[in-house]
Amino acid sequence: AQKVTQAQTEISVVEKEDVTLDCVYETRDTTYYLFWYKQPPSGELVFLIRRNSFDEQNEISGRYSWNFQKSTSSFNFTITASQVVDSAVYFCALFRINTDKLIFGTGTRLQVFP
Amino acid sequence: DTEVTQTPKHLVMGMTNKKSLKCEQHMGHRAMYWYKQKAKKPPELMFVYSYEKLSINESVPSRFSPECPNSSLLNLHLHALQPEDSALYLCASSPEQGARYNEQFFGPGTRLTVL
Numbered sequence: 001a002q003k004v005t006q007a008q009t010e011i012s013v014v015e016k017e018d019v020t021l022d023c024v025y026e027t028r029d030t031t032y033y034l035f036w037y038k039q040p041p042s043g044e045l046v047f048l049i050r051r052n053s054f055d056e057q058n059e060i061s062g063r064y065s066w067n068f069q070k071s072t073s074s075f076n077f078t079i080t081a082s083q084v085v086d087s088a089v090y091f092c093a094l095f096r097i098n099t100d101k102l103i104f105g106t107g108t109r110l111q112v113f114p
Numbered sequence: 115d116t117e118v119t120q121t122p123k124h125l126v127m128g129m130t131n132k133k134s135l136k137c138e139q140h141m142g143h144r145a146m147y148w149y150k151q152k153a154k155k156p157p158e159l160m161f162v163y164s165y166e167k168l169s170i171n172e173s174v175p176s177r178f179s180p181e182c183p184n185s186s187l188l189n190l191h192l193h194a195l196q197p198e199d200s201a202l203y204l205c206a207s208s209p210e211q212g213a214r215y216n217e218q219f220f221g222p223g224t225r226l227t228v229l
Contacts, residue, residue, distance in 0.1 A: 033216060043202055045157070045220035091156055095216050100170065102218065104156035 002027050004094050004105035012111045013082050021077045021108045023092030029053075033095040034068065034075045035102065040088040051075065082112045118221035120205050126227045129195060135224045137188040137205030145169075145211035146188040147218060148180060149204040157204055163188060164211040195228045202226075 003026040013019045025034065036048040049059060051068050059066045063080045079086055092105040118139045127133050137146065145164050149157035162170035163182040177199075179191040188205055202225050206218040 035217075037220075042222060043204075043225070044222040045204065045206075047217060047219060050217055097212075100162065100211055100216075101159055102216075107154075107156055 002029075002094060002096055002103055004092050004103055006090075006092055006105035006108050008108045009106070010109045010111070012113065014113050015083060016081050017112075018078060018080050019082050019110065019112075021079075021090050021092075021110065023075045023077065023105060025073050025075065025092070025094045027073075027094060027096065029096060029098065031097055033097075035093040035095065036066065036075075036077050037091045037093065038088045039091065039107070045091070048077075079110075082110075084112050084114055086110060087112045118205055118207055118219050120203075120221035120224050122224060123222070124225045124227075126229065127192065127195065128229050129197070131195075132191070132193045134192065135190040135203055135205075135226075137190075137221055138186055139207040139219070139221075140186055141207065141209075141219070142185075143207035143209050143219070144185060145208045146182060147206040147208075148188070148190055149206065149220075151202040151204055151223070153201075161190075162211060169211055192226075195226075197228050200226055200228045 005024045032053045034051045037045040039045050056068050065078045067076045089107045089109045091107045094103045121136045147162050148160040150160055151157040159172050160174045161180045166182045177194050181189040202223045204223045205221045208218045
């Protein structure tokens with residue numbers, strides 16, 4: 001089965017707290033891509049990162065960092081020193097090469113309070 | 115220009131109406147996508163166009179009819195919709211369809227209400 005699980009439905013934090021959004025995926029494919037998208041209240045999905053299955057290097061971009069661990073099929077996303085503008089729904093997604101489709105997780109709603 | 119635009123932002127239509135959603139990108143992308151997103155759910159793929167040809171149809175009912183008149187433009191024609199079709203319709207584009215070029219850029223969506 002091909003599946004993406006985001007177990008955290010909703011997370012609330014206070015500004016400046018660090019927060020980690022979990023993503024666990026299932027696939028039998030050896031080659032695949034993983035994505036994170038942000039969907040603010042305006043509705044547009046904003047691309048954050050893409051990782052291919054052969055690249056397990058962690059990545060940092062400003063306050064955002066990603067931890068990809070193939071051994072546990074996880075691709076977690078951490079926001080350091082969260083800000084109110086980080087409030088959004090965050091989707092993790094798996095791209096299957098042989099079907100050319102993005103499989104989205106159910107999303108995690110992050111609320112950052114001032 | 116690195117954005118995907120969609121019009122209209124909001125649309126209210128009756129079940130007997132015919133309307134169209136429009137999506138445009140000027141990034142030179144050759145793959146374009148329609149997704150449907152119900153409230154508090156992830157986006158669901160509806161159609162994929164590659165080089166202006168329909169590549170994927172996810173068994174979408176025929177009351178939704180996509181059209182790709184040129185490489186920059188994607189339409190979704192709506193006819194005889196049902197109230198359960200009310201949703202956010204998202205358009206996306208990527209440089210090409212396929213693994214190496216699968217970073218999809220999304221538009222802001224059209225929020226559709228069917229009465």
